[in-house]
Amino acid sequence: MSNSPGSCAKSEMSFTVNGERKTLVAFPMERLLDVLRQQLGLTGAKEGCGEGECGSCSVLMDGVLVNSCLVPVLQAQGTSIVTIEGLAAGRQLHALQEAFLECGGAQCGICTPGMILAACHLLSKKPEPTLEEIQEGLSGNLCRCTGYLQIFEAVARAAHYGMAQSSS
Amino acid sequence: MRSDPRDYELVAPGSLQAVLALLARNPGEWLAIAGGTDVMVQYAAGKLPARKLISIWNLAELRNIEVRANEIRIGAASTYTDIREHEVIAREFSMLARAAHWTGGIANQNRGTIGGNIVNASPAADSLPALLAYDAELILVSVRGERRLPYAGFHTDYKKTRLAPDELIQAVCLSRRYSGYVCHARKVGSRNAQAIAKVCIAALGRVASGTVEDVRIALGSVAPVPLRLSETERVVTGKVIDESLVSLARKAAVAEIRPIDDIRSTAKYRAAVAGNLVAEFLNLLKDEKDVSNVLRRWNGVPIDDAAAQILPCCGSRAWAREMATRRPFKDEATLLAVSDEMWRNLIASDWMEAFGSHPRIGASSAHGSSAQQSAAWAMQEQKEVADAGDAVKIALAEGNREYEQKFGHIFIVRATGKSAEEILQILRRRLKNDARAELFEAAEQQRQITQIRLRKWLQG
Numbered sequence: 259m260s261n262s263p264g265s266c267a268k269s270e271m272s273f274t275v276n277g278e279r280k281t282l283v284a285f286p287m288e289r290l291l292d293v294l295r296q297q298l299g300l301t302g303a304k305e306g307c308g309e310g311e312c313g314s315c316s317v318l319m320d321g322v323l324v325n326s327c328l329v330p331v332l333q334a335q336g337t338s339i340v341t342i343e344g345l346a347a348g349r350q351l352h353a354l355q356e357a358f359l360e361c362g363g364a365q366c367g368i369c370t371p372g373m374i375l376a377a378c379h380l381l382s383k384k385p386e387p388t389l390e391e392i393q394e395g396l397s398g399n400l401c402r403c404t405g406y407l408q409i410f411e412a413v414a415r416a417a418h419y420g421m422a423q424s425s426s
Numbered sequence: 427m428r429s430d431p432r433d434y435e436l437v438a439p440g441s442l443q444a445v446l447a448l449l450a451r452n453p454g455e456w457l458a459i460a461g462g463t464d465v466m467v468q469y470a471a472g473k474l475p476a477r478k479l480i481s482i483w484n485l486a487e488l489r490n491i492e493v494r495a496n497e498i499r500i501g502a503a504s505t506y507t508d509i510r511e512h513e514v515i516a517r518e519f520s521m522l523a524r525a526a527h528w529t530g531g532i533a534n535q536n537r538g539t540i541g542g543n544i545v546n547a548s549p550a551a552d553s554l555p556a557l558l559a560y561d562a563e564l565i566l567v568s569v570r571g572e573r574r575l576p577y578a579g580f581h582t583d584y585k586k587t588r589l590a591p592d593e594l595i596q597a598v599c600l601s602r603r604y605s606g607y608v609c610h611a612r613k614v615g616s617r618n619a620q621a622i623a624k625v626c627i628a629a630l631g632r633v634a635s636g637t638v639e640d641v642r643i644a645l646g647s648v649a650p651v652p653l654r655l656s657e658t659e660r661v662v663t664g665k666v667i668d669e670s671l672v673s674l675a676r677k678a679a680v681a682e683i684r685p686i687d688d689i690r691s692t693a694k695y696r697a698a699v700a701g702n703l704v705a706e707f708l709n710l711l712k713d714e715k716d717v718s719n720v721l722r723r724w725n726g727v728p729i730d731d732a733a734a735q736i737l738p739c740c741g742s743r744a745w746a747r748e749m750a751t752r753r754p755f756k757d758e759a760t761l762l763a764v765s766d767e768m769w770r771n772l773i774a775s776d777w778m779e780a781f782g783s784h785p786r787i788g789a790s791s792a793h794g795s796s797a798q799q800s801a802a803w804a805m806q807e808q809k810e811v812a813d814a815g816d817a818v819k820i821a822l823a824e825g826n827r828e829y830e831q832k833f834g835h836i837f838i839v840r841a842t843g844k845s846a847e848e849i850l851q852i853l854r855r856r857l858k859n860d861a862r863a864e865l866f867e868a869a870e871q872q873r874q875i876t877q878i879r880l881r882k883w884l885q886g
Binding site: 265266284285286287288289308309310311313316322323324325327328329330332333335376379380388389390394395397398399400407411414415418 | 428429431432433434435436437438459461462463466467469470471479481483484507530531532533534536537618619620855862863866867870873
């Protein structure tokens, strides 16, 4: 009773990416990661392990951190996606991006988009995280260069920027 | 080899009724996919046998947590994040909340669902021992109607379940009757996040008049299915917990599990860990009686005495006063949680007061007035430093001076278990912090010290 190979049809779907409405045609089981990278040209999300272990393909879907390699694109229908490309406002970097630069939180750069989006998700839930909360918030994102300390420091610094902004 | 999306059908009918109708039309042909944290991994590896998938992600009928008078019903498509963040689950079913907490990383917790964890039926699944220990029941649904069955026995063999081809799990039901139980949940794995358990335990029990009145012990990763240790439970029920009983229980546990060698561990290691986890639980159950006594006494003393008694755990008078005001505490976990909450709500001057109650690292007494108990604990905590060589001690003394000049308060670090060299490294790193970052880091260290001291204090 299985489908014969190659028999499934593409379908039209639409969602918002970094604030822009996108309508596209794709196979429903295509991975959100591949659609973002190949159809929409947004190569910030990286493929690391392809099985939800490394976090380098992290994006925000309706404000929630997900591994885009594990999301069939049909499930993104009607949602709002934010990728690393959507974080800066024009030439003005996001506080997290500034902090990563200042603290040396990025080296080879493969994990960086996912790290920043995971941190973004953390700070949206906990604007003043403790070190343990930062470590936990980033625990699904692997980095093989920095040893993590600079990344934790960058997130703490971005949180301070955020607090300074909200109190001024 | 990676799968080709052209070979797979995926539909999202959008309502439970429509999903069930489709499942009933061709039973066994469709595979339900929720957050995809298991299905998409198989798909990526080219190992997904099903070619027709039906999305149940975000179906409102399956993603709700309903609190009733006697039970809580967790919709099968509730995510680990939904479970972690639910107040009643965190309070009454803490082992499930903890399992949700250590599953994968945050992104997986945002997508992985409890129903998916059950149907995927991995013997290593994080949440399943907790469901066994709490005697969960499942509501299964199909166009034929609903049926309710105990979760124990749902897994008939490795990756096999009682779910009919046209059925879905609708909800997991937990009976709200475990107040006063001691519980123990722990995962032993290669690292905290993103690691599958080598062995995990969820166990709860109650002791009355010195004997074990009721006990439930469940383990993951030790058999083809998540396993309730009925024989071990029988061995300890009605008995007084002492060393010989712990030893009998350890043997019974090892006898009834069926661990294997695989990529993550060996049968031998798993058996040793399983025995240790059961022993750890029973010792916790034994000690709980004493903890409750300390807490019960403290709950009853006048407020000023209560504040004075708890002050050695954290030298901020505002914190001690708040803790005394929040009495009575029903258990250790609540006390520890409230302490954290109180600590975070204090102002900087209160934090400074607590910092000032510690002796300098490497010095013998605090420069403020330090209670005897606090001084004794500080000596235990800094034991490694006291035993260190002179060169390290001199470097620490210099670092301390520099630190105090820069930040205006003494250097606080959770010293328990750290060598003098490690502490020196931390001190040197933190000297580079700006004042605000360092205040928060010191406060976090004090929070951890307080937690350690509260636990010692509760032991009397």
